[in-house]
């Protein structure tokens with residue numbers, strides 16, 4: 480019989496209203512298993528029970544370690560992680576970076592609490608278990624399964640605060656409905672990185688959004704606060720206004736690694752513009768993050784820096800995401 484391990488971490492799928500305090504993650508994962516396919520042997524345990532907006536890098540490392548430990552056990556065909564949607568893209572991406580095993584790791588959650596009459600949690604969890612149990616998902620890495628869609632963790636982001644299908648961006652690998660999984664594509668996976676150590680917990684990488692009138696001296700303040708890395712969420716294809724090129728140069732001179740991402744949800748960073756734009760920022764030492772959005776770029780940079788990786792190897796790691804011409808998946812059914 481197929482065996483799936485479910486790791487609970489909290490999120491809306493595990494939340495109930497607490498009088499006057501809003502919804503709070505409180506349900507152990509074993510209370511959420513009602514809709515799961517009885518044909519699959521399910522084992523479950525809680526790693527933590529919290530809203531994902533509260534997660535620290537340490538928490539994310541502990542979740543990733545639990546996943547890797549379970550994935551290494553030969554009795555498991557797949558792993559499911561229940562997780563809040565707010566930062567699911569960070570945890571799922573970190574797991575994808577470090578997962579060497581072939582077992583799929585399927586993240587899911589809910590947009591409506593466990594005590595809502597129309598909660599979407601049970602269906603999402605049932606879909607996630609089907610996905611993890613299906614032999615065709617072996618070697619898919621970490622994926623996000625939500626509202627019937629299965630997406631590669633890489634490049635996926637929460638794009639809607641309330642919608643029942645909040646995730647988009649990453650490659651669509653398959654669809655699952657009523658216990659039937661239809662694969663669409665296989666992900667193109669990057670080389671596996673070493674698992675995070677305790678060093679990861681305190682590796683400081685900050686994100687700086689660029690907007691009209693934003694102050695480049697924020698970079699200097701972060702350098703003063705001993706940041707180790709800065710990800711710029713640039714405008715458009717990766718640009719910034721007056722003063723940022725010099726601020727990047729100062730940060731680089733202080734030994735801080737700077738990456739250039741974009742605040743735009745879709746499309747890669749491509750140095751096109753001068754006069755302080757992407758061409759000048761890259762010349763000043765900012766590493767383009769390709770199609771990785773700022774929050775996943777931050778996770779990759781934090782993992783690399785915590786492993787002691789220094790430039791130019793950080794730049795080489797980002798080069799894997801550096802072009803939209805490289806497909807992030809190979810279609811199984813080109814017509815879909």
Ligand SMILES: NC(=O)C[C@H](N)C(=O)O
Nearest residue numbers: 490491530531563564565
């Ligand atoms: N839908 C959710 O799970 C959102 C929740 N605030 C969380 O991330 O924990």
